[in-house]
Amino acid sequence: MSKTRRAASTGLAVLLSAGAVAALSGCSPQADAPLTRAVATFQVVDQSFKVELATPELVEHAQKLLDGEDVSAIPLGTVVRGDASVNEPWTWHIDPATLEFADFTTEVCDGLPEYVEDGTVTSDVYCPWSAKITAIEPLAD
Template sequence: MRHMFTKVGSLAAVAMLAFTVAQPAQATQHSEGAQRAAVAPAYFEMTDITRSTFIVKLVKEREIQHARDLVSGATNDEPHVVGRLKKYPASYNPGWSYHYDPQTVHFFDYAIEVCDATLPYVEEHLDEAGGPFLPGLIFCPWTSKLVREVPAP
């Protein structure tokens, strides 16, 4: 019985996280329609506990400004990256078979364990992502940290 409650609790937590990631994207579609087209994407190098590096593309003005504030040291709030993965390479993120969907990227202080993993572990287990491993393809590496802004490719 305890195992069933654990599964139900995990599924509920994943559903809440997916809603949290998806909700802001839906809200901005209505309020930033024309403005979104005017925002130039920004690219940031991210690292984790493994010291691997990964490029994150940001397309929302609020997220770009927050990332710049993190890199400059202007803020320490919500230092970690969360978003929904795309299971194919992106030209701006060489060496990886996956990338974040730029429309879903946000920042967080704390998140549930079910979306945590390291960059290399995701690469090694990408075929399992979206099932019990990283349900909903939500990836929130707890040790993620933006290192610097990088030029657009």
Template sequence: MSAHRFVFVGMLVSGALTLVGCAPSGPTVATFEVAGEQTYKIELATPELIEHARELLDGSTEEGRIPVGRIVRDDPSVNAPWSWHIDPATLEFADATTEVCDGLPEYVEDGTLTSDYYCPWIAEVIAIEGPGAD
């Protein structure tokens, strides 16, 4: 192989590594607005959850509009400035839920909502950020 081919191959490898380094990193996160008043964020841990959130955002589905997940208290994760987050491994989207887990994000924050799960009935996806958001 000539010296020119080594240089060209080296440039290709270097370029590929640069592109990999430019790929978005971190979790894909959906922002929800609840009752037009407050927002909170949930990490979307699977391609299926990302796709469903995208469909909710663009209005192409009416099914499974209610995000449901276990509350992890005293750890904001992607949900700062709130002091809690939803465990991404427990996230599901439902058509209906029990009233005990419904409410505003501030109800989780101040302890008014005592359930281990959060399921705001009037939540709407308003943004998706991170890898897979496109």
């Protein structure tokens, strides 16, 4: 075998081996890419609700919350009633275009997810003060 052919063969073997290791370890260039859109799950007392994180900045902020960093923690956004979107089994969701995180809000938009469901929270905005983020998942397209 010529030196050129042996070098090409060796190079191919190294590339294939690296690819096999990456495949077996679950690593891939996309696996390490930051999420640009996701769904965050929040716990409010003994109930949970989900919110779409529509921008990389919101995903990053939610990840900081999940990591325990001291950042604005109250999810705040406009309620869209009659459409669960990512927030099943509830019949409402937060409009992702209006979602932000606040340090404090007015009491009129605070409450349990069931209070939004049954109309006890009459505000068009929901801002549960005791919400704690519990998970971030990639948004299924």
